[in-house]
Amino acid sequence: MVEILHRVAVASTAPEKVYDALTTVDGLAGWWTSDTTGDASEGGVIRFRFPPGGFDMKVLEASPSGHVRWEVVAGPEEWVGTNVDWSLRAEDGWTVVLFKHEGWAQPVEFMHHCSTKWATYLMSLKALLETGSGAPAPDDVHIAFPD
Amino acid sequence: MVEILHRVAVASTAPEKVYDALTTVDGLAGWWTSDTTGDASEGGVIRFRFPPGGFDMKVLEASPSGHVRWEVVAGPEEWVGTNVDWSLRAEDGWTVVLFKHEGWAQPVEFMHHCSTKWATYLMSLKALLETGSGAPAPDDVHIAFPD
Numbered sequence: 323m324v325e326i327l328h329r330v331a332v333a334s335t336a337p338e339k340v341y342d343a344l345t346t347v348d349g350l351a352g353w354w355t356s357d358t359t360g361d362a363s364e365g366g367v368i369r370f371r372f373p374p375g376g377f378d379m380k381v382l383e384a385s386p387s388g389h390v391r392w393e394v395v396a397g398p399e400e401w402v403g404t405n406v407d408w409s410l411r412a413e414d415g416w417t418v419v420l421f422k423h424e425g426w427a428q429p430v431e432f433m434h435h436c437s438t439k440w441a442t443y444l445m446s447l448k449a450l451l452e453t454g455s456g457a458p459a460p461d462d463v464h465i466a467f468p469d
Numbered sequence: 470m471v472e473i474l475h476r477v478a479v480a481s482t483a484p485e486k487v488y489d490a491l492t493t494v495d496g497l498a499g500w501w502t503s504d505t506t507g508d509a510s511e512g513g514v515i516r517f518r519f520p521p522g523g524f525d526m527k528v529l530e531a532s533p534s535g536h537v538r539w540e541v542v543a544g545p546e547e548w549v550g551t552n553v554d555w556s557l558r559a560e561d562g563w564t565v566v567l568f569k570h571e572g573w574a575q576p577v578e579f580m581h582h583c584s585t586k587w588a589t590y591l592m593s594l595k596a597l598l599e600t601g602s603g604a605p606a607p608d609d610v611h612i613a614f615p616d
Contacts, residue, residue: 324471328588329581331613416614420581434476434567441475441588445612465592466478467563 325424326437330444332417335451337388337410340417343447344408345384353447353456367395372459377401400432417451419444438465472571473584477591479564482598484535484557487564490594491555492531500594500603514542519606524548547579564598566591585612 332340343349350368351358357371364384370377377397384390388410394401404425411418421444426433442463450456457463479487490496497515498505504518511531517524524544531537535557541548551572558565568591573580589610597603604610 324474325576326584327471327473327576327581328585329578329613330585414614418613420578429472429474431476431567434474437473437584438475438477438588438591441585442592444585445589445610448612463592465595466476466565467561 323424324426324429324433325422326426326433326440328421328437328441328444330419330421330448331413332419332448332451334415335417337412337417338386339451340410340419340447341386341388341390343451344390345381351458353450353458354443355459356461357459368392379406398432400426400430419447435466470571471573471576471580472569473573473580473587475568475584475588475591477566477568477595478560479566479595479598481562482564484559484564485533486598487557487566487594488533488535488537490598491537492528498605500597500605501590502606503608504606515539526553545579547573547575547577566594582613 343353345362347358347360347362350362355370355372358368360366360368362368362381364381366381368379368381378395379392380395382391382393390408392406394404396402404423407422407424409420421440423440442465446456446458490500492509494505494507494509497509502517502519505515507513507515509515509528511528513528515526515528517526525542526539527542529538529540537555539553541551543549551570554569554571556567568587570587589612593603593605
């Protein structure tokens with residue numbers, strides 16, 4: 323099993339604000355994909371759609387103390403059964419966001435792509451909270467071929 | 470052992486141009502850190518310096534067919550002994566860049582940070598080749614605390 327790891331820190335932002343951006347449909351639509359529907363609270367299923375496809379995530383945990391964990395229940399076969407894990411903590415007026423996308427069976431090329439793409443979406447989350455404006459799909463940062 | 474994986478594709482660029490940006494001091498200074506010195510050819514040692522510190526890399530392989538591999542011989546203890554590996558290939562007029570930073574002993578928080586930071590530097594490499602202007606340190610993209 324291999325995993326994608328990332329970290330960003332969000333300036334002048336409390337963990338509760340980042341938590342809201344991870345656990346509400348409006349919040350998620352502001353940085354990951356505008357086409358987000360479903361129920362982003364614990365036990366719910368969130369449907370994220372992008373021009374080329376999408377993912378359904380079951381919310382395994384949404385703890386206001388700063389931990390959110392999703393299981394991919396539909397999407398590309400490499401993603402199904404993997405988990406996306408978020409940990410938040412306050413530090414000197416910033417919120418540190420630790421991210422893991424874990425449970426990949428193999429370090430395939432698609433995983434390389436997703437790792438870089440996650441980084442750009444985490445920067446979008448950071449920008450949303452710091453400036454009020456993220457870069458969710460379909461206005462996301464392109465890292466490769468038209469994607 | 471755990472690893473950082475990334476992929477970008479560079480538009481309208483031949484692999485030879487990306488190879489030059491990885492195997493010349495001027496090329497490396499254009500996207501990673503302006504303070505790059507040393508010998509970036511096979512067998513050489515490259516010294517990358519950033520405001521908070523830096524890394525020395527021994528060039529284990531520099532193959533014009535599209536493979537470059539470095540070993541970290543000095544720097545933060547988590548980095549020493551790890552390898553940075555680049556594979557390049559042409560695809561439909563683009564160059565696909567597959568990146569691995571492998572051999573981390575543990576998935577520590579610093580590894581999360583470095584993963585996201587590498588993504589921004591790969592975007593800097595892509596921008597340098599596509600637009601003529603990258604974002605090397607000290608003018609790099611900040612992902613967290615002043616870094």
